[in-house]
Amino acid sequence: MNLILGHNQFLGISHISEERSRERDKKFSDVKNIYNVVEKAADFGYKGLILETHPRMLEFLKYYKKNETFDMDFYLQLPYIQGYIQTMNEKGLQGLIFQILRRGGIKTTSTLILKYLINYTKKNYIPIGVSFLQFEIAPFRDINIKAIFLHNVITDLLLSLQTKEIFLEYISYVEENIGLKPGFITLNFQLFKNCCDKWDIQQPLVMTPINIGGYDMNPSKEIVETAINEYNGKIIAMNVLGGGAFALKDTYSYLKLFKTIDYCVIGASSEDHLRESMEVFSE
Amino acid sequence: MTIGIKNLKVGVIGVGKMGLLHSGIFNNLNGSLLSAVSEKKKIISEVIKQCVPNVQIYQNYDEMLKNEELNIVVITTPVFLHKKMVEDAINHNLHVFVEKPLALNTKECQSILSKKSKNKTMVGYVRRFMETYKMAKKIIENKELGNVNDFISHLYVSQVFQQGKGWLYNPEMSGGGVLMDLGSHAIDMIHYLFGDIKQVTASGKSIYNKNVEDYASVKLHVDKNIFGTLETSWSMKNYRLWELYFEIHLDEGTIITTEKYIKIFSERETNSAKKGWNTFYKQQLTKNIPINLGGSEYTLEDLHFLNCIMNNGKTLCDFHEAAKTNFVIDKIYMSMKKNTEESIEYEVN
Numbered sequence: 133m134n135l136i137l138g139h140n141q142f143l144g145i146s147h148i149s150e151e152r153s154r155e156r157d158k159k160f161s162d163v164k165n166i167y168n169v170v171e172k173a174a175d176f177g178y179k180g181l182i183l184e185t186h187p188r189m190l191e192f193l194k195y196y197k198k199n200e201t202f203d204m205d206f207y208l209q210l211p212y213i214q215g216y217i218q219t220m221n222e223k224g225l226q227g228l229i230f231q232i233l234r235r236g237g238i239k240t241t242s243t244l245i246l247k248y249l250i251n252y253t254k255k256n257y258i259p260i261g262v263s264f265l266q267f268e269i270a271p272f273r274d275i276n277i278k279a280i281f282l283h284n285v286i287t288d289l290l291l292s293l294q295t296k297e298i299f300l301e302y303i304s305y306v307e308e309n310i311g312l313k314p315g316f317i318t319l320n321f322q323l324f325k326n327c328c329d330k331w332d333i334q335q336p337l338v339m340t341p342i343n344i345g346g347y348d349m350n351p352s353k354e355i356v357e358t359a360i361n362e363y364n365g366k367i368i369a370m371n372v373l374g375g376g377a378f379a380l381k382d383t384y385s386y387l388k389l390f391k392t393i394d395y396c397v398i399g400a401s402s403e404d405h406l407r408e409s410m411e412v413f414s415e
Numbered sequence: 416m417t418i419g420i421k422n423l424k425v426g427v428i429g430v431g432k433m434g435l436l437h438s439g440i441f442n443n444l445n446g447s448l449l450s451a452v453s454e455k456k457k458i459i460s461e462v463i464k465q466c467v468p469n470v471q472i473y474q475n476y477d478e479m480l481k482n483e484e485l486n487i488v489v490i491t492t493p494v495f496l497h498k499k500m501v502e503d504a505i506n507h508n509l510h511v512f513v514e515k516p517l518a519l520n521t522k523e524c525q526s527i528l529s530k531k532s533k534n535k536t537m538v539g540y541v542r543r544f545m546e547t548y549k550m551a552k553k554i555i556e557n558k559e560l561g562n563v564n565d566f567i568s569h570l571y572v573s574q575v576f577q578q579g580k581g582w583l584y585n586p587e588m589s590g591g592g593v594l595m596d597l598g599s600h601a602i603d604m605i606h607y608l609f610g611d612i613k614q615v616t617a618s619g620k621s622i623y624n625k626n627v628e629d630y631a632s633v634k635l636h637v638d639k640n641i642f643g644t645l646e647t648s649w650s651m652k653n654y655r656l657w658e659l660y661f662e663i664h665l666d667e668g669t670i671i672t673t674e675k676y677i678k679i680f681s682e683r684e685t686n687s688a689k690k691g692w693n694t695f696y697k698q699q700l701t702k703n704i705p706i707n708l709g710g711s712e713y714t715l716e717d718l719h720f721l722n723c724i725m726n727n728g729k730t731l732c733d734f735h736e737a738a739k740t741n742f743v744i745d746k747i748y749m750s751m752k753k754n755t756e757e758s759i760e761y762e763v764n
Contacts, residue, residue: 148698149675150658150660255461257466258465258466285708285709288439292438292439292440292443293439293442295466295468296468319707320707348707348711351705353703374699375696377698
């Protein structure tokens with residue numbers, strides 16, 4: 133089983149306790165501490181790191197590019213929704229748009245604005261929305277990105293509203309215009325698989341919760357297990373430890389039951405955590 | 416109105432974050448179908464029209480109510496628009512779900528209640544559907560740890576660190592500051608867990624915003640001689656997500672709960688806990704749901720509303736129950752202004 137290092141712990145996120153969130157937030161407010169953990173992960177054989185356009189991860193990226201004492205594959209999770217909500221609260225919609233455009237830099241912004249104007253005149257809104265991804269990925273252009281994952285909030289909303297056109301546009305835009313592998317994160321794997329089948333989409337790369345407790349395996353653990361076994365695309369397991377609610381060894385024994393899963397995301401915030409997870413998963 | 420299984424038609428007014436969320440959920444539950452949405456902003460309504468198939472799009476909600484044969488209307492607009500929309504929906508004989516709070520103030524709530532809806536009503540105080548608080552409620556209700564004596568609570572988030580822009584920071588449109596926005600969830604939870612509130616004493620202050628409070632501190636005297644405190648702020652550092660924290664002291668133990676966990680100290684073994692400290696995480700308590708869009712509690716909330724309509728049940732937070740929170744908040748603001756202890760009169764009874 134290949135391990136990918138999750139990024140939640142670096143952003144001060146804990147799914148089981150706000151106290152733990154605050155401890156982590158304090159520790160990783162110095163990006164050097166993130167770099168040290170990721171470097172150790174690379175030493176231990178972790179295959180990649182999840183990244184998003186959170187300001188702290190952008191700082192980490194600058195630090196990584198400056199030092200770069202190890203190789204690592206990166207998986208981008210887009211868009212950074214929490215940040216957009218915060219900016220909307222503080223600066224309103226205009227402020228948010230300016231912030232996004234600034235991130236793209238002059239080249240990306242000037243290229244895209246003309247396309248936006250043409251599409252806007254034609255009332256062709258879907259390509260405008262999807263091409264905003266260019267601004268999200270702009271800071272990551274010169275690192276080794278393996279795939280882009282659409283955030284579960286967006287993926288699941290698109291599925292729930294049956295917005296086939298946006299799904300197809302996202303896949304083709306990432307493949308053709310960005311030149312990367314498009315992926316999805318979903319908390320509703322069965323719905324995801326059903327939509328792919330219905331819309332005749334060749335089952336794409338997907339990241340979804342798979343854990344012994346069945347947490348966020350919707351609509352039920354059994355139905356998702358069946359859907360996983362029937363899926364032909366690549367699946368990356370996430371939420372495997374339920375934020376710490378489920379034991380590591382039980383988790384590994386459970387994941388081993390699936391022949392289709394050979395990658396899983398693990399959160400670890402110290403050398404001991406990294407080592408322990410790797411030892412169990414490389415059994 | 417004739418209601419059959421799998422044919423409840425849902426119309427959503429306001430397609431912001433919450434509007435999209437409820438649209439997506441109702442579109443996927445057995446027993447309901449998203450039929451129409453109304454969004455005043457032209458560009459957003461055009462985008463929705465292009466993206467979402469098989470759904471009628473309106474810019475004017477009145478037209479939606481007139482033209483569509485809806486069963487349920489979901490209102491997710493800013494609070495200053497609630498009263499008229501809710502009353503119009505009641506006049507159209509619809510089941511009405513409205514996002515919290517019910518309205519701007521006591522007067523508006525009384526007007527809504529005077530319409531005496533014969534259909535199901537519900538307000539989106541979603542924390543009532545989180546497993547940790549549900550467990551706390553069960554322990555209190557069953558007196559597993561005896562009577563409640565007192566509680567400490569806070570609701571914090573890191574959200575506002577400069578003068579905010581938009582209706583949320585204009586008291587005429589929002590009804591108030593952090594107390595109205597976040598604090599309403601906490602006041603509702605106090606009603607849910609402990610019962611009616613008798614008296615409040617409060618103080619508040621603005622830190623970043625000129626016209627609304629960014630911080631509020633409230634002392635509460637609840638029925639059955641329970642005393643408690645509530646601190647709330649949207650300008651608290653290091654709270655990435657909302658945290659509604661309760662520490663409840665009972666005759667035979669303590670309950671500490673947030674959205675993410677419940678810790679129970681019990682002096683003896685009970686139905687819910689062993690002797691000593693027990694910790695349950697939401698991951699262990701949460702059951703699977705038909706669809707998850709941003710939290711299982713939202714799906715459970717919409718499912719509950721749907722089940723109450725189909726089985727003629729009483730919703731967990733109908734307009735009468737939710738109006739209580741508005742009544743209490745008005746008294747809290749009065750206490751802040753006059754520096755007095757205020758008694759609550761539940762004009763809903």
